[in-house]
Amino acid sequence: MSLLASIRIALIALRVNALRSALAMLGVIIGVASVIVLVSISEGTKRAVEAQIASFGANLLIIRPGSSIFGGRRGGAGSATPLTDGDVLALANEVPGMAGVSGEVSTSATAVFGGVNWSTRISGVNADYFDVRAWVIDEGRAFAPAEESSGRRFVVVGQTIVRELFDGADPVGQTLRIQGQPFEIIGTVAAKGESSWGADQDDIIFMPLATARQRLGAGQRPPTRDPVSVIYADVAAGEDVDRVIADIEDILRVRREILPGAEDDFSVGNLAEFIRARNETENQLGLLLAVGAAIVLLVGGIGIMNIMLVSVTERTREIGLRLAVGARQRDIRNQFLIESIVLCLFGGAMGLAAGIGGTLIYAEIGQLEIAVSPLIVGIAISASVLVGVFFGLYPAQRAARLNPIDALRHE
Amino acid sequence: MSALIECRNLFKTYQMGDTKIRALDGVSLEIESGEYVAVMGASGSGKSTFMNLLGALDRPTAGFLRVDGALLNQLTAEQEAEFRGRSIGFVFQQFNLLPRTSAVENVALPLVYAGVPAAERRKRAMARLEQMGLAERYDHHPSQLSGGQQQRVAIARALVNDPQILLADEPTGALDSKTSADIMALFDSLNRDGITVILVTHEQDVADHAKRQLVFKDGRVVEDRS
Structure with a gap:
């Protein structure tokens, strides 16, 4: 049939x-x-x-100082001696297989443009930051490595800033004021949307690290010179992430003078792994x-x-x-x-x-x-x-x- | 030239609980091509068992049985199916037509399993329906046909494969006497045209249509009159 x-x-x-x-x-x-x-x-x-994961950067490592121990009193996360520009430089130069390294300091400030003000987060970063954190330049440009330490008042703004201060118009070339000082907008970054914990990632103004420190006093932690609150590192594609983490730990232990056998007073986190x-x-x-x-x-x-x-x-x-x-x-x-x-x-x-x-x-x-x-x-x-x-x-x-x-x- | 049907020392026993029932107890006989045979006997005499064996619906327990060249005591299930499709046309008391299926499709059913292409199936089924005088009712379902018409559809189905043997089990059992006479006349004419007709019945007037009567009792043939 x-x-x-x-x-x-x-x-x-x-x-x-x-x-x-x-x-x-x-x-x-x-x-x-x-x-x-x-x-x-x-x-x-x-x-x-x-x-x-892609929006964080595929192989993003986050390096933070750990807790300080002073006479048996533990100070909580981030209380140990801060990381510094020197650490950023050392990691960038001495760890093989790194695609980019950037420190970050941040502060809150009110930005003003043409009679409109908007309270936002200011982030001082190295030039590598945009690549490391997978921020895409939308208009204009990011700052060059040479401009990192020049102290020039350049900023790159997020889309929320574009919307709130400029009504969505292209702000590149305009000057906004932060704490009474003029900052020239040289670029904007494409929107990232909400982070996984619901914060608006686009509500941000980036500027060179040294500028944020010198002009806005961001991230100061006396007596440490040139502190950064966090270091982001991007491992190059195809590299062994665990090996890179081990290298970072080795270098930081030496730089921070941690005795053999003592615990690290910093942490290297792998966000992609966590997610x-x-x-x-x-x-x-x-x-x-x-x-x-x-x-x-x-x-x-x-x-x-x-x-x-x-x-x-x-x-x-x-x-x-x-x-x-x-x-x-x-x-x-x-x-x-x-x-x-x-x-x-x-x-x-x-x-x-x-x-x-x-x-x-x-x-x-x-x-x-x-x-x-x-x-x-x-x-x-x-x-x-x-x-x-x-x-x-x-x-x-x-x-x-x-x-x-x-x-x-x-x- | 050997006989169309040849059986020697045919036994069939059933196990019913603890007791063995000898449904067939050493039957030996021959039926020639073109014969018209009535198989008679009381219920339990073994006549139905004999018919089932002839039609390869059941297998003998022991003995030799050859029908239309096939050794039925030796066939596989697949060969049995093929034998039934090729050599035997069955007619049942209750017609056994498929409900919700048109007359012509009922008639064509054996051809489906014989692997005949659809167009030819329909042609041959229509020809048989016409022979039975039911050509206009080809698209009627069994429920739309009278008992006599249904039995004619069933006979058309039995004939559609051009079998050697027509096996009819109480073919008039469910019909009134007028319709019975029509159906029996049909069997008579089919036999005249050369087909071997074997019918099981317990009614003498039906059996009288046949030219030879086999009477079964307790699993044996006690009378074989022509």
Whole structure:
């Protein structure tokens, strides 16, 4: 018997018991729908995390001073001797495999332009900073390494500043005032949006490190000369991040005169690793939910098997007749197998529709960028076929092995 | 030239709980091509078992059985199916038509399993329906047909594969006497055209249409009259 003929017979059989077929499909519908929603959300989350990592800089290391210990009193994070410009220079020059290093000092200040003022964060950075933290220059330019220590009053502003002080117009070449001093805007950076903890990353004004120190007194920590509050380092692509961290630690231990065996009084953090680790937990949660969805699918499959067994029993005489007119066992088996697959495919298609709908609703509510990939559609369809084959096989075998006489006499 | 049907020392035993039932207890006979045979006997006499063996719906426990050149005591399940499709046309008491399926599709069913292409299936099924005088009702479903018409559709189905043997199990059992007579006349004419007809019945007037009567009792043939 041809495949097409079998499918036609299957469709007729399913239509005759439309309600029963629909109920039998329910498990598969729910199972496939939940698989799609879960996979889509997990994909969307993964993409959001990747985007977050990319916005930080892919291999960003954050170096901070640790806690000071003074006579048994521990001073808390950042209380140890600050890092300095010298440390920044040493890391840039002595650690191989570094794509860029930048210190940062920051302060809050009010910026004024043409009678409008806006309180914002001022960040004094090295020229490498924009590359290290993956800030993209939108208009104008960033400052050059030569301008880092010149003390010139150059600034690069974030998009929130552009919006609040300049109404969105290109501010490059304009001069704004901070603490009464004029600063020339030489560039703007493209928007980054909110950070993962909800702060507006674009509400910021960058200037050369030395300028921030000299003009605004940012980051002063006497008696340390030229302190920075944090150093960002970007490991070049393809370099062994762990090796670079070890090198950084070695250099800083020597520079900070830490005795062998004593603990580091600074920390080297790997943000991408941290985010990936957090994502790992989320993945495990996703896996758990996927297992749940698989169980629903399994229960759905049992529903299919049940209904197929009923169908075989109901049509025992028909099976006997088919055997009597020359049907082989495999003809009967294939007929019921195809019926089961068709049933599951219908369920899978409806589950697919429901799953895509659910995903879109979730994306709308969760503000998550989620796309239903063709891969998921493929998974849904093959999962339904698999359920159809797996749970249809036993009833189909049972139908095929019926004794023709008993089948014909069945009431 | 050997007989169309040849059976020697045919045994069939069923296990029913603790007791063994000898449904067939050493049957030996031959039926030639073109014969018209009635198989008679009380219920439990073994006549139905005999028919089931002839049609390869069941296998003998012991003995030799050759039908239309096939050794039925030696076939695999697949060969049995092929044999049923090729050599035998079955007619049942309850017609056994597929519901929600048109008359012409019911008739064409054996051709589906014989691997005949769709267009030819339809042509041959229509020809048989026409032979049964049901050409105009080709698209009717069984529920739209009378009992006699349904049995004619079933006979058309039995004939569509051009089998050697027509096996009819109480073909008039579910029909009134007028319709029964029509159906029996149909069998008579089919036999005249050369097909071997074997019918199982417990009604003497049906059996009288046949030229040879086999009477079963306790699994043996006790009478074989022509």
